[in-house]
Amino acid sequence: MARRQPTVRCEFQFTVTPQNRQVFEGEPVTFECRALFDDEIDFSWTKNGVPVPVHERLNFGTPQRIYQAGSNLHIRAVNGTLDQGDYVCLATARASGARVASPAATLDII
Numbered sequence: 546m547a548r549r550q551p552t553v554r555c556e557f558q559f560t561v562t563p564q565n566r567q568v569f570e571g572e573p574v575t576f577e578c579r580a581l582f583d584d585e586i587d588f589s590w591t592k593n594g595v596p597v598p599v600h601e602r603l604n605f606g607t608p609q610r611i612y613q614a615g616s617n618l619h620i621r622a623v624n625g626t627l628d629q630g631d632y633v634c635l636a637t638a639r640a641s642g643a644r645v646a647s648p649a650a651t652l653d654i655i
Contacts, residue, residue: 557581557643563618563634563650570625570654576618578634578647587637588616593630625654 561579568574580586590597590613599613610621611628616636620628631649638644 557586557636557638557645559634559636559645559647562647563632565651565653567653567655568623571622574620574623574628574652576632576634576650576652578616578618578636580616580636580645582638585639586616587639588613589635589637590618591633591635592628594633597632623652623654628652629654 557580559578559580561577563576563578566574566576576590578588578590580588590599597611597618599611599618608621610624612619612621616634618632618634629652631651633649634647636645636647
């Protein structure tokens with residue numbers, strides 16, 4: 546008789562996941578990500594499996610090229626060499642540390 550695998554109960558789920566985007570070089574792009582209980586979740590992003598170093602919108606009054614506002618990732622001016630790839634939103638519950646990853650969204654520069 547086959548053993549039943551334990552069921553992992555997730556405290557939250559995504560309500561909006563990032564979508565594939567095609568943009569011209571130099572254009573802005575936003576990847577949206579939302580989950581139930583947003584106020585109890587920390588969001589982060591990866592590109593091609595590597596954490597995206599995000600900053601506040603302004604750093605000493607200077608606008609940042611890539612920044613995270615809430616759960617969304619913004620790129621002010623897409624650079625084909627630096628930005629093309631697969632982006633994943635990671636949502637981590639503050640209370641339990643449970644983490645859920647969104648499906649990957651591909652950024653193509655045209």
